[in-house]
Amino acid sequence: MTVHVVIRYSSLGDIVLAGAVTAALGNVWFLTLPRYHDLARRLDGVVGVLAPGDPLPAGARVIDLHHNLRSLRVPAHARVERQDLRRRARVWWKAPPADPVVTRYARASAVAPRPPPWLPPARHGDALVLAPGAAHATKRWPHWQALAAAWPGPVRAVGGPGEEALVGPLGGTCEAGFERTLAAFEGAAVVCAGDTGLLHLGAALGLPVVGLFGPTTSTDGFFSYGGRALEIDLACRPCARFGGATCPVGDHLCLRGLDVDTVLQSCLAARRAAA
Ligand code: SF4
Structure with a gap:
């Protein structure tokens, strides 16, 4: 059986989505940064993990899913097409989206x-799992507390170090370590989050997800697995490839205008559909 090496150094969402091909390939050694080893070794089809600089298994077919300056140092049989120009044209001129990441x-x-x-x-349960954080401020929805108050059941919030101000008011704690992050998803009915790695992690765990899209859109690449996407059709979208620190037009209407009842009803519908 062919041995594969799949390279994707970071980050959480990109590595999660690589699961779509490791599952299909099988017999995969996953080459990534050590902080993602706990995630990568759990992906379907992965038999082991490697860190940059480790020797590769003899005779392996190497597939570079990162394709940056660092990964170019590793001889590979195939590299992912980055489509950087198409992704920039999408933001600058609202050109059609690039191909989804999984594609x-x-x-x-x-x-x-x-x-x-x-x-x-x-394990599926009755909890609404919220991931209110995002690396970029414009990807953060401002109404998480109202949604948590309206959910007819337990609510759990999950986030990473540095997101205490967002997670704490929702009664959650910021988890250090992938094991504890995974534990926070146990017993979820629905995962609701912005366009972040934790949204994609929820889907990878087989949970129903509701994604709130603002400065990016659900067609811009990461949301490729059939969850529910909520977004407002505005001419300024998408305004950034990954989000930004401030809204370029000043009102942050893309997420501020996404009302609590719409999100609640979508979460309830996702729960009913999965029951
Ligand atoms: S409202 Fe428009 S310009 Fe502002 S963050 Fe959202 S998409 Fe970007």
Whole structure:
């Protein structure tokens, strides 16, 4: 059986989505930064993890899903198409979106992508799991507390170090370590989050997800697995490839205008559909 090495150094969401091809390839050694080893080793099809600089298994077929200056140092049989120009044109001129991340990963890997779950599935329950944080401020929805108050059942918030101000008011704690992050998803009915790695992690665990899209859109690449997307059709969208520190037009209407009842009803519908 062919041994594969899949390279994707970071970050959380990109590595989660690589599960669509590791599951299809099988017998995969995943080359990534050590802080993502706990995630990568759980992906379906992965038999082991490697850190940059580690020797590669002899005779392995190497697939570079990162394609940056660092990964170019590793001889590879195939590299993902980055489509940087198309992604920039999308933001600058509102050109059609680039191909979804999973589509580009699958093309480089020469396999048909698998649908989630890509990780051992989480136990379903009745909790609404919220991931209110995001690396970029414009990706953060401002109404999380009202949604938590309206949910007819338990609510759990999850976030990473540095997101205490967002997670704390929702009664959650910021988890250090992937094990504890995974534990926060156990017993979820629905995962609701912005366009972030934790949204994609929820889907990879086989949970229903509701994604709130603001400065990016659901067609811009990461949201490729059939969850529910909520977004407002504004001419300024998308205004950034990854979000930004402030809204360029000043009103942050893309997320501020997404009302609590719309999000609540979508979460309830996702729960009913999964029951
Ligand atoms: S309202 Fe428009 S310009 Fe402002 S953050 Fe949202 S998408 Fe960007």
